[in-house]
Amino acid sequence: MATIHVDIVSAEASIFSGEAKFVALPGEMGELGIYPRHTPLITRIKPGAVRVERADTGEEEFVFVAGGILEVQPDRVTVLADTAIRGRDLDEAKAEAAKKIAEEAMKNAKSDIDFAKAQGEFAAMAAQIAALRKFRKK
Structure with missing residues (x-):
């Protein structure tokens, strides 16, 4: 093999x-x-x-x-x-909290750079949550 x-x-x-x-x-x-x-x-x-x-x-x-x-x-x-x-080390509650913080940061961004940084963090947390849920189904 x-x-x-x-x-x-x-x-x-x-x-x-x-x-x-x-x-x-x-x-x-x-x-x-x-x-x-x-x-x-x-x-x-x-x-x-x-x-x-x-x-x-x-x-x-x-x-x-x-x-x-x-x-x-x-x-x-x-x-x-x-x-x-x-x-096995992923924590859905922490990822959800971080996603909410990033979402709030996007709403309150004072510049395009701040918005882009928050948007990147939001995307990473959303991907982590999706991956975690997929992993837990198995």
């Missing part, structure tokens, strides 16, 4: 490193699915869920990323995330 090595890292820590059968994540232009021997690729990723089908257990590892860069080589996938949180 062919496998591909996957590393998911953020500025804070290495979140996942191991062999996988399949990886799916939110690319800039849509959902990407990566199998072993994939064509080389570098692209930005959007906030959302990275799903890794582990080669050793067959179980799915779930990580939320708040954007970043993806590099794919035929034998390796590297996700360099702005922020990465293991699915």
Whole structure:
């Protein structure tokens, strides 16, 4: 059985490193699915869920990323995330609170820069909540 090595890292820590059968994540232009021997690729990723089908257990590892860069080589996938949180560590109540704060900041923005910053935070929290709900359904 062919496998591909996957590393998911953020500025804070290495979140996942191991062999996988399949990886799916939110690319800039849509959902990407990566199998072993994939064509080389570098692209930005959007906030959302990275799903890794582990080669050793067959179980799915779930990580939320708040954007970043993806590099794919035929034998390796590297996700360099702005922020990465293991699915089991996500807190829906905190994400909802942060989303409300960002929404309020958008309403009260005094400049385009403030609005854009709040809008980015709002989008990241909305993506985190959506990913969390999808993860919890499994």
